[in-house]
Structure formats: C-alpha cells, structure tokens
Amino acid sequence: MDDSYEDQEFDSEDLFIGPNDNAYEKEELRTGPPLSYVAEKFRSSMELTHYLINTLTDLSQIDPRQKDTMLLQARGAFRYQLTGYLALQNMLALANDQDIFSRMEKLSVEEFKDWLDRIDQRGSITE
Numbered sequence: 001m002d003d004s005y006e007d008q009e010f011d012s013e014d015l016f017i018g019p020n021d022n023a024y025e026k027e028e029l030r031t032g033p034p035l036s037y038v039a040e041k042f043r044s045s046m047e048l049t050h051y052l053i054n055t056l057t058d059l060s061q062i063d064p065r066q067k068d069t070m071l072l073q074a075r076g077a078f079r080y081q082l083t084g085y086l087a088l089q090n091m092l093a094l095a096n097d098q099d100i101f102s103r104m105e106k107l108s109v110e111e112f113k114d115w116l117d118r119i120d121q122r123g124s125i126t127e
Contacts, residue, residue: 035088035125042085043116049078050112053105078105089123 053074056067082104083095094100104112 039085039088039120039125042081042088043120046078046081046085046116047109047113049074049081050105050107051109053078054109075101075105086119086123088125089119090125091119091123 053071056062056071056074059067062070079101082101083092086092086095104115107115
C-alpha cells in the first residue's frame, strides 16, 4: 500500500471540485424511492464499511493473509460505495482523484462523517 499521501497535510476543502463530468450526465424521469432515501442508505453503508476498514487495519490478532483479503474486499466495497454516493449527490468528479479513496480511509470516523455532511450540504440529488 502506498502511504506517501500520509505526509501531506489534509485540507478538506481541496476535495470539493466541480460537479460531474459531462459524460456522466443524463436527464432522466424516474418513479421510485426518493433519491434522498437512496443517498441515506449509501451513506450508512459507507460509514459502516469505513468503520470496518479502520477496525481491520488496527487488528493485530488476525492472520496477515486473512486480514489482507478482508481489507481488499472492504476497500473494494468502499470504493464502489463512495463512487456511487458521489454520483448520486451530483459530485462524481471528486472520484476522478484516485487518491480520494485512500485519503478517505485514513480519516477518523468523525472526520469522515463531517466530510459526508459537507457532501450532503453541497451536493444535490435533484440537480
């Protein structure tokens, strides 16, 4: 795992850039659960996966091979969840920064929730 980003100072404002790339925009009319409900479920799932990644990282009793496999799976799920959530919030361009996933993993639980709060405030599930 590349930890070179750990030495960089984290500025949460650097994470907020323009909304989606035009290739990912399409006007659609839909009937179904409110997108706010879908966003809420995505967020809860990401918070749990983020917690799992941090917990697995700190466990020393697990066999290293088993721990690596579990972390690989959790990180893959987190990447998909975060990408989907950002797309839902009309902020998919943030996912173009490939370091965003590893930076988000390194945030504390509270820092990650604060970041998600800012996404909720600045994003839009209707525009």
